Amino acid sequence: MTKAGGDAEEQNDASGSADSTTAESWRQWENFARAQQLGQIGWWRLDVTRNVLTWSAENYRIFGQPIGAPQTYETFLETVHPDDRAYVHERWTAALHGEPYDIEHRVLVDGREKWVREKACLEFDATGALLGGFGVTQDISERKHAEIALQWGVRRNELLTRIAARLLQSSDVQGVVEELCAEVMQFLDCQAFFNYLVDEEGGCLRLNACAGIPEDRAREIEWLDYGVAICGTVARDRERIVADNISVGADPRTAIVASCGIKAYCCHPLIAQGRLMGTLSFGAKTRPAFTDAEIEVMQAVSQLVSMAMARLRMEQALLEADRRKDEFIATLAHELRNPLAPIRTGLLVLKRTGGQGPNAVRVQEMMERQVDHIVRLVDDLLEVSRIRSGKIELKRERLDLRDLMDQAIEASQQFLDANGVSLTVVRPDEPLMIDGDPVRLVQVIANLLSNAAKYTPSGGRAEIAARRVGSQVELTVADNGVGIPTDMLPHVFDLFAQVDRTLGRAQGGLGIGLALVRKLLRLHGGLVEARSDGPGKGSTFVVRLPLALGVAQGGPQPQGSRSAPRVLIIEDDDDAVHSLSMLLRAQGANVRTAFDGKRGVEAVQDFHPEVVFIDLGLAGMDGYEAARRIRAMPEGRDTIIVALTRWGGETAREHVKKAGFDLHIAKPTSMGDIERVLDFRR
Known part of the structure; x- marks a missing residue:
């Protein structure tokens, strides 16, 4: 019994040991399969003698094939990317002749490109005939894509x-x-x-x-x-x-x-x-x-x-500026030397005659004319400096353009006569009322007349005319003088630019007059254009200014119906400032400009604007910072602040609204945008 019992116990022990070994084997196999899946590594076994190709489950997953589906070399090759099939076949053929098989190539799985690495160890008999082999396949898509x-x-x-x-x-x-x-x-x-x-x-x-x-x-x-x-x-x-x-x-x-x-x-x-x-x-x-x-x-x-x-x-701009600077210095030296020479001569004459004699009065008059010429040169230089620094202020009043024409002609007549240029005046039949600074506008017209006299040979002709064109006045000054080359037309209003660069002209000037004309007109919301058919064919300058608000709208407005809003523009683009100023002044606004954020903030303190337009892309202090500082000032607490940007849409409006702006306008600005802002103010 004991032996039997012992025998029974031994048999039970043997059976339990076999079951345990089998369970352990399955656990190891499951762990191996799990490791294969985690490492994305599959294996295959080829037995040529039995013509059997066996794939692991992970191999089927890598190639996107149903698990257990029969496999051949041809079906495998079909999964390879078309561009790589020739390479894979070449390397497999070489492996059949004993060369190593360790390659990387692409496969297509459900239309998606994957990278795999394949490595194989093939077995041959003594005659070199293939018996079979074992290989592994690894999905290396992540690594390969990272490498690529x-x-x-x-x-x-x-x-x-x-x-x-x-x-x-x-x-x-x-x-x-x-x-x-x-x-x-x-x-x-x-x-x-x-x-x-x-x-x-x-x-x-x-x-x-x-x-x-x-x-x-x-x-x-x-x-x-x-x-x-x-x-x-x-x-x-x-x-x-x-x-x-x-x-x-x-x-x-x-x-x-x-x-x-x-x-x-x-x-x-x-x-x-x-x-x-x-x-x-x-x-x-x-x-x-x-x-x-x-x-x-x-x-x-x-x-x-x-x-x-x-x-x-x-x-190129720096080179051009340097060239103009050199020309300006040479021109300035020439222009100052011309009047200084007769002044010196006059002083010697007066010194020798003791200020007495028949020629003394004539010498004194000559010296006064030359001093006046020097004063005009210096005044022009100072005027440009004031405008560029933003220190000039317009003293506006309601004006008739005909009166401005008369004053400018009176100031220029002596210069025209001295150069032998006859002037024809075409006066408008009706009053052309504008809002502007009379001194500055007379200066504009006089500069254009002086320019005509300067560049028209003796015996030539000039004409000044004015008319109403819609809601604007148009004034033209034309001559039959030396004309303007086509390539020079876009630059005649640039500072220190001159059509005739030779220093031999008695009244050559500094190349400042036309630059002043454009800058002063822009301050008034106007513009000027130069026209010419070329050298020797004369030139025409066309000035346009907005009519006074009541006149432009067909009649006077009731008193107190609409006050002129004070508007400040903070923008560093000259053309943008000019166009926006024109639109605002056409609506009767009192406009002031600042070309950077710092000056704009300072202008708020003394100008007390009701509306401020701010370009967000200002250099230095940007538009956001300028708006924050203005809003923090007592003068800017109730000011309407409008953002000027190059991008539009609902997203843009929400963005600037969060930054503290009241309104947002995308460039370029239209009259409808201006009316919307002014309506918002009212």
């Missing part, structure tokens, strides 16, 4: 570094754009690019460089208006546009690029220091879209090109 991204990032940085260096060294940025964009196209695997530049005179875009389209097509789209096609829209709105799947879309803006076979397109504005210089865009013909990383590269290239163009413009 890293390599792509290195290449991207190298590309941008080369472009930045090339642009920094170039003195012809527009000329090297085509070369640089060709390199970008190769990097991004795209087939077209377009570079448009702003044509200041034509008010449109001009194609500077392009690639990937026929020459005749490029000639057809050489000029592009703002708002037309994608590039024109980007230039108008100053915002990037990305267009995908163009070939199947219906957006009319993509018609031009679609006709060139482009399927994906991205266009960036070229902007630096708030100034639009053009657009830069890239297009792909072989794929429907660009990746976010590729668009970032395009944006970086666009920013580099923008900064290079801005740098070149600044360098």
